[in-house]
Amino acid sequence: xxxxxxxxxxxxxxxxxxxxxxxxxxxxxxxxxxxxxxxxxxxxxxxxxxxxxxxxxxxxxxxxxxxxxxxxxxxxxxxxxxxxxxxxxxxxxxxxxxxxxxxxxxxxxxxxxxxxxxxxxxxxxxxxxxxxxxxxxxxxxxxxxxxxxxxxxxxxxxxxxxxxxxxxxxxxxxxxxxxxxxxxxxxxxxxxxxxxxxxxxxxxxxxxxxxxxxxxxxxxxxxxxxxxxxxxxxxxxxxxxxxxxxxxxxxxxxxxxxxxxxxxxxxxxxxxxxxxxxxxxxxxxxxxxxxxxxxxxxxxxxxxxxxxxxxxxxxxxxxxxxxxxxxxxxxxxxxxxxxxxxxxxxxxxxxxxxxxxxxxxxxxxxxxxxxxxxxxxxxxxxxxxxxxxxxxxxxxxxxxxxxxxxxxxxxxxxxxxxxxxxxxxxxxxxxxxxxxxxxxxxxxxxxxxxxxxxxxxxxxxxxxxxxxxxxxxxxxxxxxxxxxxxxxxxxxxxxxxxxxxxxxxxxxxxxxxxxxxxxxxxxxxxxxxxx
Amino acid sequence: xxxxxxxxxxxxxxxxxxxxxxxxxxxxxxxxxxxxxxxxxxxxxxxxxx
Numbered sequence: 001x002x003x004x005x006x007x008x009x010x011x012x013x014x015x016x017x018x019x020x021x022x023x024x025x026x027x028x029x030x031x032x033x034x035x036x037x038x039x040x041x042x043x044x045x046x047x048x049x050x051x052x053x054x055x056x057x058x059x060x061x062x063x064x065x066x067x068x069x070x071x072x073x074x075x076x077x078x079x080x081x082x083x084x085x086x087x088x089x090x091x092x093x094x095x096x097x098x099x100x101x102x103x104x105x106x107x108x109x110x111x112x113x114x115x116x117x118x119x120x121x122x123x124x125x126x127x128x129x130x131x132x133x134x135x136x137x138x139x140x141x142x143x144x145x146x147x148x149x150x151x152x153x154x155x156x157x158x159x160x161x162x163x164x165x166x167x168x169x170x171x172x173x174x175x176x177x178x179x180x181x182x183x184x185x186x187x188x189x190x191x192x193x194x195x196x197x198x199x200x201x202x203x204x205x206x207x208x209x210x211x212x213x214x215x216x217x218x219x220x221x222x223x224x225x226x227x228x229x230x231x232x233x234x235x236x237x238x239x240x241x242x243x244x245x246x247x248x249x250x251x252x253x254x255x256x257x258x259x260x261x262x263x264x265x266x267x268x269x270x271x272x273x274x275x276x277x278x279x280x281x282x283x284x285x286x287x288x289x290x291x292x293x294x295x296x297x298x299x300x301x302x303x304x305x306x307x308x309x310x311x312x313x314x315x316x317x318x319x320x321x322x323x324x325x326x327x328x329x330x331x332x333x334x335x336x337x338x339x340x341x342x343x344x345x346x347x348x349x350x351x352x353x354x355x356x357x358x359x360x361x362x363x364x365x366x367x368x369x370x371x372x373x374x375x376x377x378x379x380x381x382x383x384x385x386x387x388x389x390x391x392x393x394x395x396x397x398x399x400x401x402x403x404x405x406x407x408x409x410x411x412x413x414x415x416x417x418x419x420x421x422x423x424x425x426x427x428x429x430x431x432x433x434x435x436x437x438x439x440x441x442x443x444x445x446x447x448x449x450x451x452x453x454x455x456x457x458x459x460x461x462x463x464x465x466x467x468x469x470x471x472x473x474x475x476x477x478x479x480x481x482x483x484x485x486x487x488x489x490x491x492x493x494x495x496x497x498x499x500x501x502x503x504x505x506x507x508x509x510x511x512x513x514x515x516x517x518x519x520x521x522x523x524x525x526x527x528x529x530x531x
Numbered sequence: 532x533x534x535x536x537x538x539x540x541x542x543x544x545x546x547x548x549x550x551x552x553x554x555x556x557x558x559x560x561x562x563x564x565x566x567x568x569x570x571x572x573x574x575x576x577x578x579x580x581x
Contacts, residue, residue: 109546181553185546215557223564238569249572253564 016521024119027111028521029096032118034418036093037411039121041487043085046129048480050078055442055476061463071459072145077132079148080165083265084172085125087399090407091268092117092179095207097418099183101512101519102201104192104528109185117179124171131164147457149254152239152247156231163232166225173218180211187211192511194530198292201510202285205292206271209299213264216303217257224253248313255306263302265399267295269406270337273359275510276409277341280356281348282507287340294333294340301330311379312386320379327377331370338367353505354428358409361436362401369397372447387457390450396443408435408486415493416500420518423493431489434482441475 016022026032054074057065066074096114100107108114134140141159155162187208191200200208228250230236237243239250278285285291305326307315315323341363350356372394376382385391416422445468450456454465461469500517515523 110550113550177554177557181550181557184553185549189542189546189549215553216560219557219561220564220568222561223568227565246572249568252572253568256568 025115027107027115029100029107029111029114030418030519030521032108032114033093033096033098035118036089036096036121039118039125040086040090040093041490043081043089043125044483045487047078047081047086048483050074050081052476052480054078055473055480057459058461058469059473060470061461061466063459066459068459069143069145072147072457073132073135073143075457076144076147077128080128080168081125083148083261084169085121085128087265087403087407088172088176089121091207091210091265091403094203094268094272094407094410094414095179095183098414098512099186099204099207100190101515101523102204102510103187103190103195104511104524104530105186105190106522106524108182109190110182113178113182117175117182120171120175120178124168124175127164127168127171131161131168134161134164135159149251149258150225150228151254152228152231152250155228155250156239163229166229169225170222173222176214176218180214183207183211184215192524192527192530198289199530202274202288202291203268203271206267206274206295209295210264210267213260213267213299213303217260217264220253221257224250224257227253248310251310251313252307255309256303259306259309260299260302262395262398263298265403266406267298269362269403269410270295272406272410272413273341273362275508276355276359276413277344278509279413279505279507280353280359281345281350283344283348284509285340286343286346287336290336291340294336297333298330298337301326301333305330308377308382311382324377324379328374331374334370338363338370349507353412353425354423354432355409355413357429357432358405358412361432362405362409365397365401365405365436365440369394369399369401373398385450387455388450389446389454389456392456393443393446393450396439396446400439400443405436411490413505414512415490416504417512417515417517417519419493419497420500420516421493421497422500422504423489423497427485427489427492431482431485434478434485438475438477438479438482442472442479443475445469445472445475 017025023031023035026035053066054071057063057071096108099105131144135143141161142157144155144158144161144165146155146158146162150162150165187200187204227236227238231239231245237245239245239247241247274285274291305323307319307323308327311320311323341359345360352360372390376385376391376394412423412428449465449468449472452465454461502515502517503513504517511524511528512519514528
């Protein structure tokens with residue numbers, strides 16, 4: 001993409017507020033992006049701590065550290081914190097930082113709404129953490145032992161902590177929908193003159209699709225948990241068979257949200273890859289239009305295959321056949337994206353800096369997670385694998401490489417732009433290898449545990465599963481601790497280091513690289529002209 | 532900060548119009564999720580029961 005000369009530094013560091021007001025009242029997309037990223041990092045460590053307790057407990061058979069209800073509460077909290085507190089806000093942080101700079105806009109379309117979207121999050125996180133803490137107090141009721149799916153009738157019987165969780169989900173949903181609206185309006189209305197839709201950077205496209213998905217499915221989750229709240233406190237029987245309702249209805253409501261949520265987590269990272277792989281292959285992205293088409297196909301088909309998460313509930317043969325075929329069909333556009341990435345790398349002048357290492361890792365490991373997903377999509381096979389550790393291994397292979405490693409790739413790719421300093425490449429690579437090796441040692445053995453019959457969400461297990469669990473737990477400790485290195489690298493880069501150039505990477509393309517590193521507080525006050 | 536040249540009042544109105552449209556759409560999905568899902572579920576249930 002080429003542009004005419006720009007005078008983007010006119011407002012360099014003018015009017016930048018200071019102190020706590022800068023952050024609390026911020027309407028600047030870069031500051032709000034930073035807030036999102038810091039929030040996500042904090043929640044990642046919180047969610048990671050619960051995962052460490054889970055793996056410590058599973059290190060040996062028997063019950064060692066926590067009681068069974070608390071174990072299941074940790075499982076619930078780990079999932080909710082990681083999905084709603086870490087991955088989604090981190091992706092929103094990247095969106096806030098990068099979208100206006102990529103499309104030549106001075107800020108998000110509605111900066112004050114942007115501020116509100118972020119500041120709802122700490123309130124929601126407080127409610128989420130309270131839902132975990134409340135049962136420890138006298139009269140606090142029972143632990144949330146439902147898992148993140150919150151299936152009734154168990155969720156209608158849990159104590160008041162479930163109400164905290166329902167309100168937390170409402171707040172998180174409001175924040176997500178407001179942020180999505182802002183992103184859609186920004187992308188549709190604020191692009192620089194000459195930037196047609198099919199000239200938009202791929203990261204922006206992925207966020208446009210993600211934002212629409214969020215608006216379509218988050219209100220359904222909100223509807224579901226509201227019905228749950230009514231069943232709990234207002235005498236309704238949406239999910240109560242004794243009153244004429246059916247608990248399976250909640251499963252449909254939940255998974256109508258839950259399955260597209262997977263793509264909500266994945267797509268922004270696919271967007272990051274679409275910039276990282278061309279930059280470090282020194283080639284343009286292969287098949288831009290087909291990537292856009294594949295993404296739209298994934299989003300559309302992904303909306304109508306939710307019930308593959310509930311084959312074992314007893315649906316008709318016609319229904320499970322439809323959901324099975326639909327699910328397997330998704331692998332076609334997803335495969336197309338992966339082939340596009342491989343074709344971009346093909347005969348490119350590739351170098352393997354940390355973002356590219358993560359990108360290559362994603363292509364390999366996410367494909368592996370996708371293949372075990374095809375196994376799970378097959379109805380008779382899923383009857384065997386359902387609710388086993390195989391499923392845990394599968395979705396971690398999808399979400400860690402597919403979503404989280406993509407975010408790591410994005411952070412390392414854009415960190416020089418944000419901070420004005422190059423990160424320590426040696427430490428970056430060390431982080432990559434400890435992270436990836438730790439991840440694989442943790443989750444690869446879980447495939448075998450699941451195939452051998454170890455159920456998930458159970459605190460104890462048969463002694464025959466001990467060896468693989470020991471390996472998995474050791475891997476988890478390495479994996480968990482490796483994130484401290486990420487924290488160190490980020491802090492070190494913020495504090496100093498080699499000065500980053502405007503175009504921090506030789507092969508990087510796009511409007512954001514026309515700006516200084518770090519960019520001025522206000523950028524693109526004069527719109528660039530796209531040729 | 533000076534108002535950017537392409538941040539015109541007309542664009543601002545256009546942005547706000549689109550926000551209300553999208554927010555209304557989200558609210559529509561939220562409110563219709565109750566009757567839609569319960570209705571769909573009942574139809575599927577009736578069919579399964581023959």
